[in-house]
Amino acid sequence: MIRFESVTVRYPGAASPVLQDVTFEVAEGELCLVVGQTGAGKSTLLRAVNGLVPHFTGGTMAGRVLVDGRDTRTHRPRDLADVVGVVGQDPLAGFVTDTVEDELAYGMESLGLPPDVMRTRVEETLDLLGLAGVRGRPIASLSGGQQQRVAIGAVLTTHPRILVLDEPTSALDPQAAEEVLAALQRLVHDLGVTVLLAEHRLERVVQYADRVVLVRGTGDALEVGPPAQMMARSSVAPPVVALGRLAGWDPLPLSVRDARRMAGPLRERLAPMRPPVRTGVPRKPVSNGRRSVDTVDTVDTTDPVRTVATVHELTVRYGGRRSAQPPAVRDLTLDVAAGEVVALMGRNGAGKSTLLGSLVGLVRPVAGTVRVGRADPVGTVDPATAKPRAIARAVGLVPQDPGSLLYAETVAQECGQADRDFDAPAGSCARLLERLAPGVPPNRHPRDLSEGQRLCLALAVVLTGQPPLLLLDEPTRGLDYTAKARLTRIVRDLADAGHGVVFATHDVELVAEVATRVVVLADGEVVADGPVGSVVSASPTFAPQVAKILRPQPWLTVTDVAAALEPAS
Structure with missing residues (x-):
């Protein structure tokens, strides 16, 4: 054909x-x-x-x-x-x-x-x-x-x-x-x-x-x-193949079912070990006025300096208050602290993008309040009413369509404009882009880039401003595993430097690699909130491949398995 x-x-x-x-x-x-x-x-x-x-x-x-x-x-x-x-x-x-x-x-x-x-x-x-x-x-x-x-x-x-x-x-x-x-x-x-x-x-x-x-x-x-x-x-x-390579399986399995049939000896080796726990930072548990929320006990924190986003009883309805449409987000309360990497999960239409849009001022709520940024030294802002420049200093969003952030004729011009917009040293944006997607031609028009390269360029533009809160909507769309690994390292570096990161995704493998906390939405409401291991491992839908292969053991990623086996090899 x-x-x-x-x-x-x-x-x-x-x-x-x-x-x-x-x-x-x-x-x-x-x-x-x-x-x-x-x-x-x-x-x-x-x-x-x-x-x-x-x-x-x-x-x-x-x-x-x-x-x-x-x-x-x-x-x-x-x-x-x-x-x-x-x-x-x-x-x-x-x-x-x-x-x-x-x-x-x-x-x-x-x-x-x-x-x-x-x-x-x-x-x-x-x-x-x-x-x-x-x-x-x-x-x-x-x-x-x-x-x-x-x-x-x-x-x-x-x-x-x-x-x-x-x-x-x-x-x-x-x-x-x-x-x-x-x-x-x-x-x-x-x-x-x-x-x-x-x-x-x-x-x-x-x-x-x-x-x-x-x-x-x-x-x-x-x-x-x-x-x-x-x-x-x-x-x-994929992870199932990477795990097969690590374990020396022959032939390499392509499905979870085939891998589980070969994984008995590996599970025995891992039985006395435990994977590292990514706890993020202490936080306040979320609350929801309409539905009980599956949370885990955490240490409460009331330090406003550590909080980079506060959402209280947020309700968003497209078409305004009198619209007959059901709310896209309903009575949602959520805090994000500096150093946290929060994954928003849920089926299509659950309200993930709407929540991100509310945090950056693209969507106006019909009820509730939103504050973003650090209380010290510049203070937090309400993204629904603040000026664009003040919002950009407090929060940055890379949307599902990264091309909507790109206007220049070449990659080099786009990077140069980002440096000027954020008063960053010349070359800052270009260096970030090289980390995310090495080898992107500086004279290429952004529309001529691949989808993954265009996403990396938009992400580099937003990161140039070093916002306290970074929002990513489907950040791995169009990215291969190598580019995703680079993104993971950058997100971890940002969290270590005190930035809060919230990303909406259907990529369960990315969540397993980088998230410290998972918030699951359904019909605009929070239905689960907790550490990544406890939320995704228990879900047949959101569990990563390694968790399915090695269940009931609590392993999530090939990286964690490799680190555990390294001393014994």
């Missing part, structure tokens, strides 16, 4: 091709997973399948790509729309209508399908992706994860023979990700749909792949082979 023949792609101004002499084939009814580090060329590879490369991205392409026998050099994307469905990294960029139901129907209208067929497919897709409850909602009012599901659904309704997906589960909670991947499995196995998929969260998808395409980066040869074989060679691998 898809055939690459000696394909080389080079962008203007680049020192070397992003893809070089790529040759491989994807058969009908195959799920092929594309793996590689951020910026290695995965998105370029996917865009070449429907002709976006080079017809719309610019640059030059040698060789050819055949899709169901059609040459993308002579067939533009519109000529392939009946065969190829594409879901990009940024769902908002692909929407053409205002509401969920209209977006699901739009592609079928373009293909001229009968109304009764369209109606049936819309209903099936709403049920398949759990979107029936928001069918009439404006797309702009949905959470990032809900928007991601709408983007996938808009492609599925056209019943393409080939599906190309770039980070399809990046903004989805674990449950929604499982539903989407199960839907893709049914399309592959039952209908013979060919799926080419790039995903950084390999722990979610590698066990479903028929083959893996390993993109190593500029100038290096691309490899294609069975998943276990490619994971043994890959520099990016």
Whole structure:
């Protein structure tokens, strides 16, 4: 169905091709997973399948790509729309209508399908992706994860023979990700749909792949082979594979089930040991006026200097006080102390992004109070009423769409402007960016960066101001494991320096690595709050892979297991 023949792609101004002499084939009814580090060329590879490369991205392409026998050099994307469905990294960029139901129907209208067929497919897709409850909602009012599901659904309704997906589960909670991947499995196995998929969260998808395409980066040869074989060679691998490498398992397991069958001897070695405990700092427990909250006993702290955020009985309702919509956040009380790394978790639409927006003044509450920043020396501010410059000194937010923070023509200009805005020494932002994403070209336009590189640039811009409180909304979206490890180190450094960090995420592996505290939201309310180990280990949904493999022992990460085994090795 898809055939690459000696394909080389080079962008203007680049020192070397992003893809070089790529040759491989994807058969009908195959799920092929594309793996590689951020910026290695995965998105370029996917865009070449429907002709976006080079017809719309610019640059030059040698060789050819055949899709169901059609040459993308002579067939533009519109000529392939009946065969190829594409879901990009940024769902908002692909929407053409205002509401969920209209977006699901739009592609079928373009293909001229009968109304009764369209109606049936819309209903099936709403049920398949759990979107029936928001069918009439404006797309702009949905959470990032809900928007991601709408983007996938808009492609599925056209019943393409080939599906190309770039980070399809990046903004989805674990449950929604499982539903989407199960839907893709049914399309592959039952209908013979060919799926080419790039995903950084390999722990979610590698066990479903028929083959893996390993993109190593500029100038290096691309490899294609069975998943276990490619994971043994890959520099990016999920925790289950990393644990298998550490334990010397052969063959390497790709799923938790397979790993548990091999983990008996490892559990015996770890039985007398205990992992380190990340407690953060003493804090006040949260309270909630409507629902009992699962908390753990902590030492109370009333020192206002240590508090970087205080939320008291916050209620947010979109559309204002008289709106008929239920509150997005309801009667929520929460304190964040300096040195804490707080993970906000919960399914899509639980209120995580709304809470972050309230902390930075993007969302105005209908009730309750919010204060951010340190009481000493400059004092805290109310983000709903303070001036933008005062808010930026107290709190920084990297949103789900990092491009919304970027306005300059080049990476270098963006970094230079951040240094000036925050009165930072020249080069501060550039040095932060180099730590997060080494090798980003300073003369590249931010829109030409990969999703992961663009996120790193936005994060570097915000971190240049060294705000007492840092907010991150899905910070690992588009990041590979290497870039995520760099982000983890920076977050830990910030916490050690006395900054408070709050991040909303569906990435349970990131939570296991860096969080000192987990707050779980449901329907805008806090339903659990406590140390990371006690909250995520007890959850079948939010538990990381290592916890599932080594249960009932309390291990969360490969890093902790490696540290425990090191003295004995």
